[in-house]
Amino acid sequence: MAIDLQYLKEVYFAYDKPVPYKCKGGNTINIIPVNVKHGMIFQSSIDIIAFDKNSVNDAKVISMSYLEFIIGLMAEAPVFVQKLVNILKLCLGLEHPAIKFNDKNNKPLIVDEETGIEITHKDFEDIRRIILYQNIPKYDDEYINPDLKKAMEETDKLRNKDIDMPTFERKCAIITAHCGLSKKEQLEMTLRSHIMLFDEVCGEIEFTTVRPVALFGGKGNELEHWIYHKKKGKFDNYITGKDELVKQMGGEGSFSDTSTDTSRGDSLEQLYKGGN
Incomplete structure (x- = not known):
C-alpha cells in the first residue's frame, strides 16, 4: 500500500506511538519506536533494512524485492541474520521470527508461529521504510542522481573532516547539563526524540552564543533564528x-x-x- 509518511509523522511519530500496519494476510502488527536503551543494538543492525539495492549495477538485483535481496545477503554473511532478528524483535516485537516461502509463488515470507503473523515481501517493503522514518528524524530515501549524491557525501565528509563527534555518553551528559534530564530518564526516551532533543540543545546553545556577536556587528538579521527556520x-x-x-x-x-x-x-x- 502507499505510505502517507506525513500523516504517520503527525499522528504517530510525533507522539512516540507505535504505528499499526495491516498485513496482506489480515493481521495487524504494531511498528514500535525504538528506545534509547536499545539504540546501540538498533544502530548496529539498521543496515540490513537500509541498503540502497537499486543503486547496484545488476538488473537481477534491482528486479528483486527487498526481502529477496537481504535473504541473499544472509546466505553470504550470517551476521545479517542476527541483524534482521534484532530489527524484528525491537521494532515488531517478534520473538520467534522465521523465513518461509509461499507455496503458490515461492515468494519469501517472514512468519512468527507464536503470534500467527505473516509478513509478505510487499508488506516488508512498507514496514522497513516506516521503521527508518520512524526512528531517524532526518531519514530520506528519495531518489537522487548518483553523481550528485556522491558529490553531496563528499561535501559532508569535507565539512566534518576535523570535527570530533560526541559519543553517546557525552551526548547524554550534554543534555543533562543543559536540561537537567538524568541519563536514566534519557534511556527511556525514544531514539527519535533523543536525537531531536540533542539537535535542539546544540541549536539553542549556538544561537544564544552567536546571536549577541552578530547583533553587535550589525549582522543580526543574517543569522537564522534557532526556532523559526527559513x-x-x-x-x-x-x-x-x-x-x-x-x-x-x-x-x-x-x-x-x-x-x-x-x-x-x-x-x-x-x-x-x-x-x-
Missing part, C-alpha cells in the same frame, strides 16, 4: 546559483562560459528545482 530545498546547502555565488564573493563579477555543453548544468538545475 524554508530550504534539499540541495540548498550543496548547490549554489551563479547570482548567489557572486554575492558571496562580494562583487558584481560575471562568469564566462568555458563550454557550450550545458547538459550537466541543466540536469543539476532540474534536480535543484525538484528539491524545492
Whole structure:
C-alpha cells in the first residue's frame, strides 16, 4: 500500500506511538519506536533494512524485492541474520521470527508461529521504510542522481573532516547539563526524540552564543533564528546559483562560459528545482 509518511509523522511519530500496519494476510502488527536503551543494538543492525539495492549495477538485483535481496545477503554473511532478528524483535516485537516461502509463488515470507503473523515481501517493503522514518528524524530515501549524491557525501565528509563527534555518553551528559534530564530518564526516551532533543540543545546553545556577536556587528538579521527556520530545498546547502555565488564573493563579477555543453548544468538545475 502507499505510505502517507506525513500523516504517520503527525499522528504517530510525533507522539512516540507505535504505528499499526495491516498485513496482506489480515493481521495487524504494531511498528514500535525504538528506545534509547536499545539504540546501540538498533544502530548496529539498521543496515540490513537500509541498503540502497537499486543503486547496484545488476538488473537481477534491482528486479528483486527487498526481502529477496537481504535473504541473499544472509546466505553470504550470517551476521545479517542476527541483524534482521534484532530489527524484528525491537521494532515488531517478534520473538520467534522465521523465513518461509509461499507455496503458490515461492515468494519469501517472514512468519512468527507464536503470534500467527505473516509478513509478505510487499508488506516488508512498507514496514522497513516506516521503521527508518520512524526512528531517524532526518531519514530520506528519495531518489537522487548518483553523481550528485556522491558529490553531496563528499561535501559532508569535507565539512566534518576535523570535527570530533560526541559519543553517546557525552551526548547524554550534554543534555543533562543543559536540561537537567538524568541519563536514566534519557534511556527511556525514544531514539527519535533523543536525537531531536540533542539537535535542539546544540541549536539553542549556538544561537544564544552567536546571536549577541552578530547583533553587535550589525549582522543580526543574517543569522537564522534557532526556532523559526527559513524554508530550504534539499540541495540548498550543496548547490549554489551563479547570482548567489557572486554575492558571496562580494562583487558584481560575471562568469564566462568555458563550454557550450550545458547538459550537466541543466540536469543539476532540474534536480535543484525538484528539491524545492
